[in-house]
Amino acid sequence: MKKKILIVDDNQNNLLTLDILLEDFENTEIFTATNGKEAIEICQQNQIHIIFMDIMMPIMDGIEATKRIRNFDKKALIVAVTALDDEDSKNIMIKYGAEDYIIKPIDSIIFKKRFEKYLELVDYRYQSNYDNEAINLFNKNVFNRSLSFRIFDNISLSEFWEYFLTDNSKQVNNLTDCIRVIYVLGQISIKNNQKFNVVQEESQTHLYITQTNLTSIDDKSIKRIVLKNYPELTFAIHNNTLSFVFLKQQNTTVMNSPSNQIELSEEEQKVLRISHENTITSEEFLNTTPINLIDKIEELEHIEDKIDLSIMNFEKDTRQDNLAQIVGYLSIYNNVINELIEFQNLSIGINSLIKFLEPLNEEKISKLNARLFTSLMLSVLEDLSNWRDTIFIKQDAKDIHYLDSSLLNSCLQIENILEDKEIDNDNDLELF
Numbered sequence: 001m002k003k004k005i006l007i008v009d010d011n012q013n014n015l016l017t018l019d020i021l022l023e024d025f026e027n028t029e030i031f032t033a034t035n036g037k038e039a040i041e042i043c044q045q046n047q048i049h050i051i052f053m054d055i056m057m058p059i060m061d062g063i064e065a066t067k068r069i070r071n072f073d074k075k076a077l078i079v080a081v082t083a084l085d086d087e088d089s090k091n092i093m094i095k096y097g098a099e100d101y102i103i104k105p106i107d108s109i110i111f112k113k114r115f116e117k118y119l120e121l122v123d124y125r126y127q128s129n130y131d132n133e134a135i136n137l138f139n140k141n142v143f144n145r146s147l148s149f150r151i152f153d154n155i156s157l158s159e160f161w162e163y164f165l166t167d168n169s170k171q172v173n174n175l176t177d178c179i180r181v182i183y184v185l186g187q188i189s190i191k192n193n194q195k196f197n198v199v200q201e202e203s204q205t206h207l208y209i210t211q212t213n214l215t216s217i218d219d220k221s222i223k224r225i226v227l228k229n230y231p232e233l234t235f236a237i238h239n240n241t242l243s244f245v246f247l248k249q250q251n252t253t254v255m256n257s258p259s260n261q262i263e264l265s266e267e268e269q270k271v272l273r274i275s276h277e278n279t280i281t282s283e284e285f286l287n288t289t290p291i292n293l294i295d296k297i298e299e300l301e302h303i304e305d306k307i308d309l310s311i312m313n314f315e316k317d318t319r320q321d322n323l324a325q326i327v328g329y330l331s332i333y334n335n336v337i338n339e340l341i342e343f344q345n346l347s348i349g350i351n352s353l354i355k356f357l358e359p360l361n362e363e364k365i366s367k368l369n370a371r372l373f374t375s376l377m378l379s380v381l382e383d384l385s386n387w388r389d390t391i392f393i394k395q396d397a398k399d400i401h402y403l404d405s406s407l408l409n410s411c412l413q414i415e416n417i418l419e420d421k422e423i424d425n426d427n428d429l430e431l432f
Contacts, residue, residue: 002027004049005031005052006051011054016375035059036059036066040065040068050119053093056083063093066080074205080094102114134201136201142208143202148197148198178209197212198211206248213241214240285342307326307333312374314326314370333384345408349409356411380410
């Protein structure tokens with residue numbers, strides 16, 4: 001089965017990075033979207049198997065998109081793509097239907113190992129392998145897994161109650177009423193020294209709870225008790241077996257995720273965590289900035305052209321002096337950014353990239369994938385060019401700091417993809 005993969009991210013560099021990483025996997029078709037609204041439209045028109053969903057996006061964020069996709073697609077495997085330390089957003093994504101998460105900047109080795117697992121899960125998910133010996137009275141096409149409680153005294157009955165109403169919160173309505181019914185009927189069975197089982201089964205859309213061996217009270221009496229006290233419950237009773245059925249509100253599985261092993265300076269961590277509650281618009285910034293600093297913007301445009309040319313030269317001839325030229329122009333660009341004062345956080349991202357590129361010698365450069373390096377660098381350059389145009393030319397940015405953490409993520413991403421890392425064979429078997 002050809003796997004259809006959707007990457008959702010408003011940052012072109014992130015889209016490009018994931019697209020390149022997925023090139024190593026055969027029999028896949030890649031779709032891209034730049035916001036949640038586009039993602040929903042693609043999912044409605046195609047049977048998407050795996051979705052990599054960024055959280056913070058314009059027009060519609062990843063949280064809202066995940067909620068809406070889950071309303072019509074329960075099988076797509078949604079993976080939240082979250083910034084480092086963004087625990088709150090990650091947990092909300094898991095709550096609304098994401099099954100796993102990946103931390104930005106993405107570690108290519110971890111990503112590829114995880115993606116292999118995702119492909120396996122998708123294969124199994126689309127195979128019909130039901131348990132035709134189901135206990136419940138509604139549906140024999142349930143998953144092979146089930147949960148069984150063997151109840152023979154008040155202590156085991158109490159364990160059943162505790163599991164459903166304190167330790168385990170199923171996303172279904174009226175579950176508490178069902179457990180009350182089973183508890184009361186269970187007490188009657190225990191008084192009559194009658195053992196019984198309670199079995200939980202599931203299908204993709206429904207949860208079934210069944211109580212067996214109810215010989216201490218006849219079927220008609222049980223039916224009358226349930227209808228009198230809890231008429232909203234959907235149930236069936238036959239031959240001393242009582243089954244309840246519930247529609248699942250959502251079907252999510254949380255997977256434990258290894259943390260991304262990225263060493264960041266305190267300065268870099270600060271930028272990744274920063275939130276701009278008191279935003280400054282382009283217009284406000286330009287009205288309060290000295291004219292002599294605004295003149296620096298033309299200088300940035302000229303340097304961008306030189307960076308662009310030096311990147312293309314490096315792709316044709318990957319000598320160290322050609323790379324040094326890229327680093328030199330980046331440093332000049334960064335010095336201008338620093339003079340603008342308000343954009344020192346943006347400068348941190350560029351500086352991290354410079355520090356990574358500067359020490360590369362001929363041996364390390366020879367290991368670089370020139371095409372990949374060129375694509376990633378041009379994407380960062382495009383982000384900077386759009387930033388300059390949005391703030392200083394069009395002057396329509398609602399927050400002049402909108403690129404700060406995103407650019408740092410992109411620069412760190414380049415380091416992760418291009419860095420020559422050793423794989424620890426002891427970690428080949430990854431539990432996730």
